[in-house]
Amino acid sequence: MSFEPKILGIACNWCTYTGADLAGTTRLQYPQNIRVVRVMCSSRINPSFIFRAFQLGADGVLVGGCHPGDCHYNTGNLYARRRLAVTKKILEFAGLEPGRFRVEWISASEGNKFAQVVTEFTGQIKALGPQTKFKIS
Amino acid sequence: MSRIGVFVCHCGLNIAKTVRVSELAQFASTLPDVVVAKDYKFMCSTPGQEMIANDIREHRLDRVIVTACSPLMHEQTFRKVLAASGLNQYLLTIVNIREQVSWVTHDLDEGTAKAKALLNGAVSRSRLLMPLTSRVIDVNPDVMVLGGGIAGIQAALELANTGRKVYLVEKNSTIGGHMAQFDKTFPTLDCSACILTPKMDSVLQHKNIQLMTSCEVSEVKGFVGNFDITIRQKARYVDHNKCNACLACTEKCPGKSVSEWDEGLVKRKAIYIPFPQAVPQKPVIDREACTFFKKGKCRLCEKVCEQKAIDFGEQDTFSTVKVGAVIVATGYDLMDTRDLIQYGYGKYPGVYNALEVERLFNSAGPTSGKVTLRDGSEPKAIAILHCIGSRDKNSHEHCSRVCCMYSLKFAHLFKEKTSADVYQFYIDIRAAGKGYEEFYNRIIEEDVKFIRGKVARVAKSVDEPDRLIVEAEDTITGKFIKLPVDMVVLSPAMIPRSNAKDVARLFNLSTDKQGFFMERHPKLAPLSTMSEGVFIAGVCQSPKDIPDTVAQANGAAAEALTIVVKDKLELEATTVMVNPASCCACQNCVRVCPYGAPFFNEPKGVSEINEALCKGCGLCASVCPSSAIIARHFTNEQVLAEMEGLMEF
Known part of the structure; x- marks a missing residue:
């Protein structure tokens, strides 16, 4: 059987989650490996969420927020951007393959982009194979 | 120990087609703490809601999970069920298996497997949910309407007549929109100006409407009930408070540019009012065309202005308006038909687009209502080409809805004003509207020739160099036609405004495949958007005619009113709180909050939250090094529990 990765998505309520809904409303098709957790703002994402996801066996983590400058809470995603950039560095320093953690800015009107990013990311994770570095069995 | 009830919705076949719903309910019943799990065809219907309410009582449920459509769709519906059954509404969890799974x-x-994982995550999180109390806020009673076309004008007037203060924001220097450019309106052949200009004047005179022309929205902050909208007043270089509209400046001005109002058929001055009936009747300077701005000298307008209203030093200014609701009515553009080179628009002078022809018919237009070609001669044969860029997989798939009708109107006016032969090249005639079919029959009687076939090409005539040849296949006779004409009229696709994407981003609106703003629900909430408190009207939502636009504008006004008519609005209880025992007094929270909600209580040595200011983003919770800040409804434990549940399957 081919490798079916588990991908965790964390999406802000206002942009990326709504964008993901729009992908559904317009019946776009994308791989079903992603499971999305909704938070109010990408700035709510504590780096520990990302670390924990990899410990739990996520093969990839995709974070989605509003475009920088368009945050529903004015500046939340600007903090998120910096914090998640550091998170990515730490993960890679600790040995995670660079392609497994991705941050994308997807607005409420970008259902297409959501489907496209998820499709592309899923393909990338499939190519990388199972994530074993952090997984606690 | 919790007592969780899981309710799986089929949504007819919307979900049931790609998720095995009964298997999902069966799976739910095996999960810890789930005491009842059921599936039902339409959970949001009355029997569905009653089923949940009964089970809450019968099984003494203390948590409810509804596995259905997006929480953005029906979370409120099901929260009411909980509240009515005596359960705190925040003990509800929605699992989105429609928009994010079955569709x-x-x-x-695959669908069933993903739905199971999502449901498992929800069950883990559900156990940790806490009852919360909603906050109540004051609602700003005013409304902003964006766009001063017929939709915006109508909505603004309706709201203003209820006594609400309305800010009508228009990017151009006059209101009126496309409707102001038309000569006659179908099917009644009412004069467009006669029905529109009185309304424009009412806007200007209305004591409750603040008209803001040459203005654009630059920033939107806040939420339903309390939006803070920053508006950029573009420099007009004319002080409209001083100007008495004598228009001496426009006479003297040597600068010229193409007239947008006349669709580029003639020139206008650099200091100008777009058209004689413009509202407000005050000129503005077009910086790009102004001799002074280009060459550093001229100032003729300044010299003739007795009111000393000209101010070349004027800058863009910014102001903030506070409103409770917003209506977006930004209208449309016609597609640029130069992109469809086979029709020769922009190459052959005899090819016009529909708005140019509207101007030719108009008595206030460049030819004073006479139908003449660019060389001044009267056309002897005219071809009207339907569906240019519309209903076309290579261009725009959608039907622009009004082109059939205005093309019929054009045919009538051509017949009235010229002795030309008029040909309609159509795919289908769509005349669905009150009095439309009757109008179509009337035009058939007027000796207009209908050729069913899409034009393949417009070319220059070889035999008569001044004429054009329209090439098409008549799909009724199967014959290939080459028709010599003098004038070709294109009915181009109506498309979203070029800046619609920016507007969508400012107001957090979704757009459809074509880029039109998306309604909250295509059938039942056609004027609301996913952005609470923001409504849409007119062609910015999809192509439509004037009666439908006006009906939508009235509807949007009523919808906006339902929000601003209330003094108070219930807000989500998802604010943050500080556990003083863990607070390390670093004050990170105080520094990062965009709203100034956290503050440092010096005597106690801990941070506290002003809940009235908190919007619930949770930013402070994630910068808190000691995890002292708890984001209600999205606590670390709740989010992590959901993740654990998701990753198990």
């Missing part, structure tokens, strides 16, 4: 896969196994 994005065709595979029954």
Whole structure:
């Protein structure tokens, strides 16, 4: 059987989650490996969420927020951007393959982009194979 | 120990087609703490809601999970069920298996597997939910309407007549929109100006409307009930408070540019009012065309202005308006038909687009209502080409809805004003509207020739160099036609405004495939958007005619009113709180909050939250090094529990 990765998505309520809904409303098709957790703002994402996801066996983590400058809470995603950039560095320093953690800015009107990013990311994770570095069995 | 009830919705076949719903309910019943799990065809219907309410009582449920559509769709519906059954509404969890599962896969196994994982995550999180109390805020009673076309004008007037203060924001220097450019309106052949200009004047005179022309929205902050909208007043270089509209400046001005109002058929001055009936009747300077701005000298307008209203030093200014609701009515553009080179627009002078022809018919237009070609001669044969860029897979798939009718109107006016032969090249005639079919029959009687076939090409005539040849296949006779004409009229696709994407981003609106703003629900909430408190009206939502636009504008006004008519609005209880025992007094929270909600209580040595200011983003919770800040409804434990549940399957 081919490798079916588990991908965790964390999406802000206002942009990326709504964008993901729009992908559904317009019946776009994308791989079903992603499971999305909704938070109010990408700035709510504590780096520990990302670390924990990899410990739990996520093969990839995709974070989605509003475009920088368009945050529903004015500046939340600007903090998120910096914090998640550091998170990515730490993960890679600790040995995670660079392609497994991705941050994308997807607005409420970008259902297409959501489907496209998820499709592309899923393909990338499939190519990388199972994530074993952090997984606690 | 919790007592969780899981309710799986089929949504007819919307979900049931790609998720095995009964298997999902069966799976739910095996999960810890789930005491009842059921599936039902339409959970949001009355029997569905009653089923949940009964089970809450019968099984003494203390948590409810509804596995259905997006929480953005029906979370409120099901929260009310909980509240009515004596359960705190925040003990509800929605699992989105429609928009994010069944609609994005065709595979029954994949869909079911993903739905199980999501449901498992929800059950883990559900146990940790806490009852919360909603906050109540004051609602700003005013409304902003964006766009001063017929939709915006109508909505603004309706709201203003209820006594609300309305800010009508228009990017151009006059209101009126496209409707102001038309000569006659179908099917009644009412004069467009006669029905529109009185309304424009009412806007200007209305004591409750603040008209803001040459203005654009630059920033939107806040939420339903309390939006803070920053508006950029573009420099007009004319002080409209001083100007008495004598228009001496426009006479003297040597600068010229193409007239947008006349669709580029003639020139206008650099200091100008777009058209004689413009509202407000005050000129503005077009910086790009102004001799002074280009060459550093001229100032003729300044010299003739007795009111000393000209101010070349004027800058853009910014102001903030506070409103409770917003109506977006930004209208449309016609597609640029130069992109469809086979029709020769922009290459052959005899090819016009529909708005140019509207101007030719108009008595206030460049030819004073006479139908003449660019060389001044009267056309002897005219071809009107339907569906240019519309209903076309290579261009825009959608039907622009009004072109059939205005093309028929054009035919009538051509017949009235010229002795030309008029040909309609159509795919289908769509005349669905009150009095439309009757109008179509009337035009058939007027000796207009209908050729069913899409034009393949417009070319220059070889035999008569001044004429054009329209090439098409008549799909009724099967014959290939080459028709010599003098004038070709294109009915181009109506498309979203070029800046619609920016507007969508400012107001957090979704757009459809074509880029038109998306309604909250295509059938039942056609004027609301996913952005609470923001409504849409007119062609910015999809192509439509004037009666439909006006009806939508009235509807949007009523919808906006339902928000601003209330003094108070219930807000989500998802604010943050500080556990003083863990607070390390670093004050990170105080520094990062965009709203100034956290503050440092010096005597106690801990941070506290002003809940009235908190919007619940949770930013402070994630910068708190000691995890002393708890984001209600999205606590670390709740989010992590959901993740754990998701990753188990």
